[in-house]
Amino acid sequence: MKKTHVALGAILTAIVPATLTAQDVTLRLSHWVPPTISPATKGIQPWAESVMEASDGRIDIQIFPAQQLGKAPDHYDMARDGIVDLAWVNPGYTAGRFPIYALTEAPFMVDDSVEGAKAIHEWYAEYGAEQEMGDVKVCFVHPHAPGAFHSQKDVTSPEDVQGMNVRPAHATMARFVSLLGGGPVQVPAPEVREALSKGTAEAVTFPWGSMYDFNLTDEVPVHLDMPFYLSSQVMVMNKASYDSLSDENKAVIDEHCSPEWSGRVAAGWAEDDMAAKEKLMADEGQTFNTPTEEEVQSWIDAAAPLIDEWKEAVTDNGHDADAILAAYKEALEARDADY
Known part of the structure; x- marks a missing residue:
C-alpha cells in the first residue's frame, strides 16, 4: 500500500486557527x-x-x-x-x-x-x-507649540493679570494665575468658548490654533506675543x-x-x-502685544515660585526633586528645546 507523507507544519496549519498566529x-x-x-x-x-x-x-x-x-x-x-x-x-x-x-x-x-x-x-x-x-x-x-496668553484687553506684564478671571490650560497655569492675583476658571477645552461668552472668564492660555479650533477670535482678540507655556x-x-x-x-x-x-x-x-498665528497676525481685528525684554524677564521672575512649589510636591512624594529637575533641563538642552 502506498504511504503518503504530510508535513507536520501543514497539519498544524490546517487545524490551528489563523488568529493564534x-x-x-x-x-x-x-x-x-x-x-x-x-x-x-x-x-x-x-x-x-x-x-x-x-x-x-x-x-x-x-x-x-x-x-x-x-x-x-x-x-x-x-x-x-x-x-x-x-x-x-x-x-x-x-x-x-x-x-x-x-x-x-x-x-x-x-x-x-x-x-x-x-x-x-x-x-x-x-x-x-x-x-x-x-x-x-x-x-x-x-x-x-508653546501657547500664549489671549485676552479681551491688553496684557503685557504680570501685574496686568491682577483681578482678571483666566481660564488656565492646566493646574500649574491655574496656580500661576492665582500667584499673579487673578482668578482661575477651570473648565475643559471644549467648554472655553461658553465661559468666555458668558463673562465667566476674560482671558485664556491656549495654543494659537485653538483660536480657530474653538472659534475664539471674537472672544479674546488680544494676544501676548511670547512663548508662554506648554501643555x-x-x-x-x-x-x-x-x-x-x-x-x-x-x-x-x-x-x-x-x-x-x-x-x-x-x-x-x-x-x-504656527499657521494659525500667521493668520491671526494678518487679521486686522486681532491685536498683538510684544513684551519688552524687561517685561519678559518679569514674567520669568514671577513664575519662579512655581518651581519651588513643584519641588516641594515632588519631595513630599518621596522623589529627588533636584535630580529630576536637572535631568529635565538636560534633556531639553540636549534637544535644543530649552527656553
Whole structure:
C-alpha cells in the first residue's frame, strides 16, 4: 500500500486557527477634542493609521472623539480601568495627581514643542512613568507649540493679570494665575468658548490654533506675543489590553510608543499652530502685544515660585526633586528645546 507523507507544519496549519498566529484585534481609542481639529487630524489620527498599516491590518483602532465616551478629566482612569484601550490624557486636568509630570507644565521652560516632545518622552520614561503612571503604558507625549496668553484687553506684564478671571490650560497655569492675583476658571477645552461668552472668564492660555479650533477670535482678540507655556498631553494604553496582544502586535505598538513618534505627532500640531498665528497676525481685528525684554524677564521672575512649589510636591512624594529637575533641563538642552 502506498504511504503518503504530510508535513507536520501543514497539519498544524490546517487545524490551528489563523488568529493564534496572526492575531486580529480592535482597540478603542478615546479623546476629547473635535475630530476635525489639528491635535486629532495631525497627531492622533496619523498615529492610529500607522499602527494599523504597520500591523498589516491585524490591529484596528476605533477612534471616539469629542468626549463621546467620557469627560476630558476622566480619560486616564478610563484607560487604567479598561473602559477604553487607549486614551489621550491631559495630566494637568487632575491637579496633584502626577507631580513629576507637572514639571512639563511650568511656563518659560520649552520653546520648541517638537524636539521638546522627544525630550519629555525620554526624560519621563526614566524619571516618572513607572512612578506615577505605572498602571498604564505610556505611548507618546503630545504637546502643542508653546501657547500664549489671549485676552479681551491688553496684557503685557504680570501685574496686568491682577483681578482678571483666566481660564488656565492646566493646574500649574491655574496656580500661576492665582500667584499673579487673578482668578482661575477651570473648565475643559471644549467648554472655553461658553465661559468666555458668558463673562465667566476674560482671558485664556491656549495654543494659537485653538483660536480657530474653538472659534475664539471674537472672544479674546488680544494676544501676548511670547512663548508662554506648554501643555503636553499623553497617549496611554490599558495594560491588560497591551498584555493580551500577540508578540507580533506588541512589537507594532512598541514601535509606535517612542520619542520619535512623540516628535512626529507634535510636529503636525505645531505646524497648524504656527499657521494659525500667521493668520491671526494678518487679521486686522486681532491685536498683538510684544513684551519688552524687561517685561519678559518679569514674567520669568514671577513664575519662579512655581518651581519651588513643584519641588516641594515632588519631595513630599518621596522623589529627588533636584535630580529630576536637572535631568529635565538636560534633556531639553540636549534637544535644543530649552527656553
